[in-house]
Amino acid sequence: MLFRRRKPADILERMRTMLWPRRSFWRSAQYFTKRVLRLTATPHAIAAGVAAGVFASFLPFIGFHFLLAAAVAWLLAGNLIASALGTAIGNPITFPLIWASSYKLGCAILGSSATHGNAPIQLGKLWERLEFNQLWEPLLKPMTVGGIPIGLAFAITFYVVTRWAVAGFRRQRQNRLLEKARRRAEAQAQTLATDSI
Template sequence: MLFRRRKPADLWEKTRTLVWPRRSFWRSAQYFVKRALRLTATPHAIAAGVAAGVFASFTPFMGFHFFIAAGLAWCLGGNLVASAIGTAIGNPLTFPFIWGATLETGRMILYGGDIPQGAPIHLGKMLSHLEFSQLWEPLLKPMSIGALPLGITFALVFYFLTRWAVFGFREQRRKRLAERARRRANQQAFGAGTATSS
């Protein structure tokens, strides 16, 4: 098979690559941007799909981001592949900032200035006993509320950026193809002219 590794990656290598890409995060980001720009859909569909994926990344429901993004993209008339690409905004580098921002925003919306002080949260203990009902009030509820304004804001920013980028990319490609066709026509005309003169 073409581009296959000589030595197959073991479980540790696959896990490490999932958390930290082999090349760099910047190169991975460029790959996702190019994948989104080259999709064969309308600029609105691509931009709406990316925006849906960005919004889904702000929700605290890990493991469901693809489904949330796909559902939103379907409602907005967005591209499903673009929605999956948009969820890449939530990654190991950005999740701590996203979670902290949504938690604090949700607490400000729910409780205003006086945030209730309770007992410290033992997240590991709750998850080991699957006490998700106890996670709802102190964590998931404020994060869900905080995800709404932040997710909508970032989704709108990414919608307009993606739409503008798709228009620019397609205009550049159209000019490049027109220039290539013009050069090819000139070469053919020059070849036909030399053939007739000889």
């Protein structure tokens, strides 16, 4: 391979880079931004895809975010790749904030208390036995109800920002290409003028 490491990374190094990128989160954010801006689709399709991915990240159905984002992007005539990139808003750093805020808002909307009496939710036992119906009422239902309005607010914001950024990026790129073509035409005209003399 062309860019292979000389010394292969051991298991601890791989675990560290999974949790904390080698070259900072800012560089990873720039990478995702450039990937979105360079997609070949209309600005609406790219922005709708990103918005669908952001919205899906606010729902508590981990493992299904890509599928939910793809379905919402398809309904909005959005780009499927942009929807997958939009789900990056939900990551190990943001998930605790997303889950806590959606749970609290869902409990407020449903009018239920966050503690459900004195009995704590035994998540380990519920996941062990895969009792979805017992997990739905105390946890997933409030998170879903609370995640929808928060997800919609963030999705609309990301749609507007992404559409504006993609349109501006394409305008700048077109201006750069026109300027380059103009300089090339002037250079050719000068070489023709000097050759004719």
